[in-house]
Amino acid sequence: xxxxxxxxxxxxxxxxxxxxxxxxxxxxxxxxxxxxxxxxxxxxxxxxxxxxxxxxxxxxxxxxxxxxxxxxxxxxxxxxxxxxxxxxxxxxxxxxxxxxxxxxxxxxxxxxxxxxxxxxxxxxxxxxxxxxxxxxxxxxxxxxxxxxxxxxxxxxxxxxxxxxxxxxxxxxxxxxxxxxxxxxxxxxxxxxxxxxxxxxxxxxxxxxxxxxxxxxxxxxxxxxxxxxxxxxxxxxxxxxxxxxxxxxxxxxxxxxxxxxxxxxxxxxxxxxxxxxxxxxxxxxxxxxxxxxxxxxxxxxxxxxxxxxxxxxxxxxxxxxxxxxxxxxxxxxxxxxxxxxxxxxxxxxxxxxxxxxxxxxxxxxxxxxxxxxxxxxxxxxxxxxxxxxxxxxxxxxxxxxxxxxxxxxxxxxxxxxxxxxxxxxxxxxxxxxxxxxxxxxxxxxxxxxxxxxxxxxxxxxxxxxxxxxxxxxxxxxxxxxxxxxxxxxxxxxxxxxxxxxxxxxxxxxxxxxxxxxxxxxxxxxxxxxxxxxxxxxxxxxxxxxxxxxxxxxxxxxxxxxxxxxxxxxxxxxxxxxxxxxxxxxxxxxxxxxxxxxxxxxxxxxxxxxxxxxxxxxxxxxxxxx
Ligand SMILES: Cc1cc2nc3c(=O)[nH]c(=O)nc-3n(C[C@H](O)[C@H](O)[C@H](O)COP(=O)(O)OP(=O)(O)OC[C@H]3O[C@@H](n4cnc5c(N)ncnc54)[C@H](O)[C@@H]3O)c2cc1C
Numbered sequence: 001x002x003x004x005x006x007x008x009x010x011x012x013x014x015x016x017x018x019x020x021x022x023x024x025x026x027x028x029x030x031x032x033x034x035x036x037x038x039x040x041x042x043x044x045x046x047x048x049x050x051x052x053x054x055x056x057x058x059x060x061x062x063x064x065x066x067x068x069x070x071x072x073x074x075x076x077x078x079x080x081x082x083x084x085x086x087x088x089x090x091x092x093x094x095x096x097x098x099x100x101x102x103x104x105x106x107x108x109x110x111x112x113x114x115x116x117x118x119x120x121x122x123x124x125x126x127x128x129x130x131x132x133x134x135x136x137x138x139x140x141x142x143x144x145x146x147x148x149x150x151x152x153x154x155x156x157x158x159x160x161x162x163x164x165x166x167x168x169x170x171x172x173x174x175x176x177x178x179x180x181x182x183x184x185x186x187x188x189x190x191x192x193x194x195x196x197x198x199x200x201x202x203x204x205x206x207x208x209x210x211x212x213x214x215x216x217x218x219x220x221x222x223x224x225x226x227x228x229x230x231x232x233x234x235x236x237x238x239x240x241x242x243x244x245x246x247x248x249x250x251x252x253x254x255x256x257x258x259x260x261x262x263x264x265x266x267x268x269x270x271x272x273x274x275x276x277x278x279x280x281x282x283x284x285x286x287x288x289x290x291x292x293x294x295x296x297x298x299x300x301x302x303x304x305x306x307x308x309x310x311x312x313x314x315x316x317x318x319x320x321x322x323x324x325x326x327x328x329x330x331x332x333x334x335x336x337x338x339x340x341x342x343x344x345x346x347x348x349x350x351x352x353x354x355x356x357x358x359x360x361x362x363x364x365x366x367x368x369x370x371x372x373x374x375x376x377x378x379x380x381x382x383x384x385x386x387x388x389x390x391x392x393x394x395x396x397x398x399x400x401x402x403x404x405x406x407x408x409x410x411x412x413x414x415x416x417x418x419x420x421x422x423x424x425x426x427x428x429x430x431x432x433x434x435x436x437x438x439x440x441x442x443x444x445x446x447x448x449x450x451x452x453x454x455x456x457x458x459x460x461x462x463x464x465x466x467x468x469x470x471x472x473x474x475x476x477x478x479x480x481x482x483x484x485x486x487x488x489x490x491x492x493x494x495x496x497x498x499x500x501x502x503x504x505x506x507x508x509x510x511x512x513x514x515x516x517x518x519x520x521x522x523x524x525x526x527x528x529x530x531x532x533x534x535x536x537x538x539x540x541x542x543x544x545x546x547x548x549x550x551x552x553x554x555x556x557x558x559x560x561x562x563x564x565x566x567x568x569x570x571x572x573x574x575x576x577x578x579x580x581x582x583x584x585x586x587x588x589x590x591x592x593x594x595x596x597x598x599x600x601x602x603x604x605x606x607x608x609x610x611x612x613x614x615x616x617x618x619x620x621x622x623x624x
Pocket of ligand 1: 173202450
């Protein structure tokens with residue numbers, strides 16, 4: 001079953017224009033030349049390329065996969081990827097939100113984030129090659145010397161060269177500071193790199209004639225740990241003075257991983273300097289590698305959340321289409337009548353429950369990522385210091401929630417989509433199981449979710465000066481609760497209020513644990529805290545959206561009830577959208593979010609078994 005909708009475009013527009021009021025940012029100098037029509041056109045184009053060129057190659061990426069040639073150390077991506085890549089780059093999506101001064105289109109992050117959902121829903125493996133150009137170019141534009149920018153940037157901006165980010169080594173995954181790659185300075189100011197990187201996305205491919213690798217390495221003699229790390233640019237081919245490509249640089253791909261998902265993306269092992277001739281240019285200053293890479297990693301973490309949201313959306317759109325067409329059983333009200341007509345499975349209460357769970361979670365994910373992007377736009381364009389400070393706090397505290405919360409939820413949502421398909425969902429002939437396999441890695445790469453949780457708990461909340469980030473989030477939630485009064489039924493306001501009060505208790509307890517030096521108990525609750533934040537934040541956003549969707553439905557339906565209401569829904573797309581949106585927000589707050597309180601209970605219980613357990617406790621058998 002092939003679809004022409006992988007993302008609910010109406011919902012994207014609702015969030016951007018009705019909830020966030022995106023046009024408000026056109027008051028800033030940076031965005032003054034844009035209007036809603038331009039934003040709409042950009043998103044329509046993104047959707048068209050994503051559906052026509054990306055989605056059409058998604059199954060091919062999964063089934064055909066990559067071809068690694070061990071003689072040439074080259075990787076070929078599926079042939080079908082080339083057309084989509086070309087269309088993406090020619091339309092300029094890789095520089096959509098770059099400032100015009102460096103050749104970008106200067107569009108708001110909110111629009112590039114919304115566009116990214118379309119592309120990732122179409123084909124995540126392919127979108128990664130595209131996004132890697134943006135990431136590497138962004139670092140070069142921010143931190144490159146004039147010489148480095150002149151050498152690398154034009155071909156990145158034109159989309160002619162690809163990019164990567166090279167941190168991981170076999171002994172340095174989560175513990176990046178343990179890396180062994182070395183850099184030695186040469187008399188001409190360049191460096192020679194030696195080392196082995198693993199798991200490098202987009203590490204080798206034939207979509208572009210050259211690939212630029214930002215590589216973390218330690219300059220000889222620099223201190224151990226993260227403090228001694230610098231960042232370098234290694235070009236697959238040496239670059240001549242006139243910008244043309246010279247000889248091969250001394251970096252080769254030694255293999256690609258055979259993975260559970262994202263099979264169209266080359267997760268490569270790269271060997272630098274096997275012949276002692278891997279030439280590199282320093283980015284920024286020596287020993288600033290982690291600080292610089294973090295700029296890219298923060299953006300990459302947010303984009304991992306968007307990937308997870310997009311794959312969930314594609315899985316949901318398939319599931320809901322399948323459920324409308326799959327005839328099985330009769331309506332529950334006719335269960336005792338053997339000659340009752342058979343109905344589509346979407347009529348069965350449990351299937352509706354599964355679909356509403358997916359729908360409401362995905363809409364929550366979308367509100368979360370776009371709200372974050374909107375605040376990035378304010379952060380980068382406002383001249384009001386207070387406004388920038390608040391927007392920065394929002395981006396900081398929401399980043400680990402976007403990365404970890406959405407990626408964990410994507411695994412569950414895509415699994416639920418398989419469930420909607422029944423037995424066919426488990427079969428490779430149908431598109432749905434690929435989404436679950438593709439989604440798993442989002443909780444692992446760009447810093448595992450354990451690391452995101454520690455970041456949220458410690459850096460973004462407890463150790464943030466005066467817990468400013470948290471106080472801003474608190475302000476937003478309180479405002480939404482106030483705004484909802486009189487518009488939204490108290491049944492949906494009260495649990496959000498109560499949930500936030502519970503969170504306050506948790507934060508107070510954690511502050512006390514930190515003060516008392518109970519660090520083990522504290523960090524043991526980092527992941528549960530992050531897992532609690534996600535449904536709470538989604539409930540707040542759903543409550544906010546209800547303050548808009550409820551008045552809209554009242555205006556559309558008036559006093560219409562029962563069959564009259566059904567008739568309006570069947571004849572009017574807007575009526576169907578708004579009433580469906582109200583129901584999914586109510587479902588999320590009423591049916592999904594209450595699990596939050598169980599999580600809070602777990603945290604407050606401070607169960608210490610995991611602290612007491614020593615490695616030998618985990619199995620008797622291994623001791624023998
Ligand atoms: C498909 C794919 C693409 C990737 N792309 C890239 C890329 O482009 N560039 C790149 O540099 N890397 C990339 N990676 C690597 C990825 O970022 C790492 O796999 C990840 O950081 C985890 O490192 P690890 O695999 O060594 O696991 P480990 O660090 O060994 O972790 C194993 C487990 O232990 C936990 N753990 C480890 N240390 C701690 C700690 N201190 N506290 C709490 N828990 C801890 C982890 O959360 C995890 O659950 C990619 C990986 C994959 C699978």
